[in-house]
Amino acid sequence: MRGIDLFTEFSQKAGTKIDPKDIKIDDTTLRDGEQTAGVVFANEEKIQIAKMLDKIGVHQIEAGIPTMGGEEKEAIKKIASLGLGCSILGWNRAVKSDIDASVECGVDAVAISISSSDIHIEQKLMKSREWVLENVKRCVDYAKGYNLYVSVNAEDSSRSDMEFLLSFARTARDAGADRLRYCDTLGILDPFETFIRVKTIIDIIGIDIEMHTHNDFGMAIANAIAGIKAGANYVNTTINGLGERAGNAAFEELVMALKYIEGVDMGFNTKHFRALSEYVAEASNRVLPAWKSIVGGNLFVYEAESKASGVLANPKTYELFSDKDVGLERKIILGKYSGVETIIYKLNTLGIKISRNDAEELAEIIRNKSVSLKRALFDSEIIDTYKSYKSKKGTRKAVKKGGK
Amino acid sequence: MAIAKSEKYVNIIDTTLRNGEQTAGVVFSKHEKIRIVGMLDEIGIPEIEIGTPALGAVEREIIKEILKEDFNAKLFVYCEAEPENIEYAVQCGAKNVVINISTSDIHIKEKYKKNKTWVIGKLRQTIKAARKNGITFIVSAEDATRTDLEFLLRLISISAKKGAYRFRICDTVSRLDPFRTFLYISTILSAMDIPIEIYNHNDFGMATANGMAGIRGGASSLVASVGGLGEGTGNAAMEEIVMALKYLENIELGIDTSKFREIAEYVARSSSRAIPIWKAIVGTNVFAHESGIHVDGVIKNPKNYEVFNPKEVGLTRQLVVGKHSGSHTILHKFKEFNIDLTDKEANDLLAMARDMSIDLKRPLFDKELMYIYNEYVKKSKNKKEKLEVAE
16 A cells, blocks of 8 residues: 555645535544443433534534434434434444334434454454445445435444455445445554545545544544545544543544644634533543643643743743633643743732742742642742742841841 | 564653653652653663753752662753753763753744844854763754744754754644654755654644654654653653554564553652543553443454553453443353353343443443342242242
């Protein structure tokens, strides 16, 4: 697959303009997100998440797995009946009864999932490639009989033989499928390999491609974007990247990366991102790390002088977007890495004016205090430290004067 | 520990103790710092940044103590470009330093409130001080990815001429994606003859991918930290880079990965930042399987859903019973308890387990599975007895 002149190809693509209208988000927080070991949403939570996703403007919601029945089916039925603006999709194995269950839920779209890699076909399905293709055709035909939007998911695409993956895509296309979901099920591609594989499918078969990427090696977002650069027009995301194992491509990261790195503004109201992330974190019982990209609580908190002094002069020195853009707040704290500029600023916000000389002396005291506490200082501790510094200095002066 | 290294080699310089600690709110104690250097050294990390001498006497004491120990790794200290900072480094006994200076127009104008000539002057003075003291130095260009390329090349050329050990390209604000990173690094290397090192942040979740793209573009060294600990969103995670090099690029660095979980835990505890259970490579959930399809696949052959064995990074595989379980999981799970179920029993128990999981909003503990089983056995017995009575 490395026959193409990589450098030429990437040089061209590095700057290619992508039309925001061409890219659609299919969010799977409610399906792959919930499928994560240990995560269960209550039905009210599912409905709430669906409403929030619709309000923020995603194009499609993968609402769950109808064939599981019971509560799951009820939730999907309910979501499909809310009259949301986006498409509602049900996830299915390549089994007719699964599709029947989706139809009963009233969804307008289905994903039909079946493995395309030899290891899955032989070791998991215990079948043959021919059997897989027959099932793709049979199930797409069947779903199309109900006039549904059909996505065919090639599970484990990345470990699939490329020739076979092309036959798989061709079979899906010829049967009338609307798109092919490229599943990097194990998260084993890098962006360059992703680009070439996706581009090959698009060039040869010419079918809409959806990127479904996993974060096992920390590359979910980069791979999704590489897919877009290769011409994919759907991305399967989850809020906070919630998903099996190391998770999926995070909705908020993808949207912001497209906007600020690729210059593709999809028009989402990003101000709601933190609130949406918090809700999903709570419902999935998974605390949002303070350093989580885009929405982490600590992202706009500055301590180190080198950064803080830059941000105080002009936030653009260290920020590509601002705190308010994602519903967060900028904050300066004092600790082991604090310096003069930061201390003058911080004390000023606490209502204390301090000279540059004093700030220099105080810096050392504050840094040592932070080292002994093994953390940054609370505002009250900063004020106390300042006061004791001032009174000691006062005493020193008095002693000096007395000595004269 | 004799893992064969591959021909192509990539240097890793770990910055857990420097940029990691620079994270707002994070402070390591002396004891923790020494322990972390020891752990990184033991598994074979070749280079480590251990601290910032200019911070004050307390930090210098810690650095001095670390440098007294006998480690294999090459240990670096970090200095903002300022001759005085080199003096501090020398006081600690440091032999290797990273000299950092911002190179982008916005940083020069807004942060330093100076001009490009001043930057060149500062860099030259600091390099001079380092050379005078016989110190090995890496030159680090902060915000390099927003820097005028011509100016950056000039700084690289000066650094190379003055004998810099390496030149570090910092994507300080996560300005690049992997394709641009690749282009950027290959462009620089087509014009310059000095080893290039890449430094990434994770603002858009691409630190690891960008680091790997930099290597593909010809960078020979990469800055990483344990768990990705670092300012803001953090840096490229050391464990992700090492595993990605091994499994995606076939580059074996000879690092003992089986200690990854242990080291990540130690750093997490010392920095008061719990490892998310879904953290790539070292999260406890990475080898937990619940959904019927996945568990079924894993039972048949772990390679269906795992790229490497959990033991390789010091984790264990878990099969979780919950809402998404299938009957195969139940059969397998009870086999672990030495109970052989019939298919019908497995299906009945599965329905009960799913209901209970939805009700509790979480997967089930092994004990709860046994409760369900006992309840089920009791019920079927009662049914049988009733039938017998009726007859």
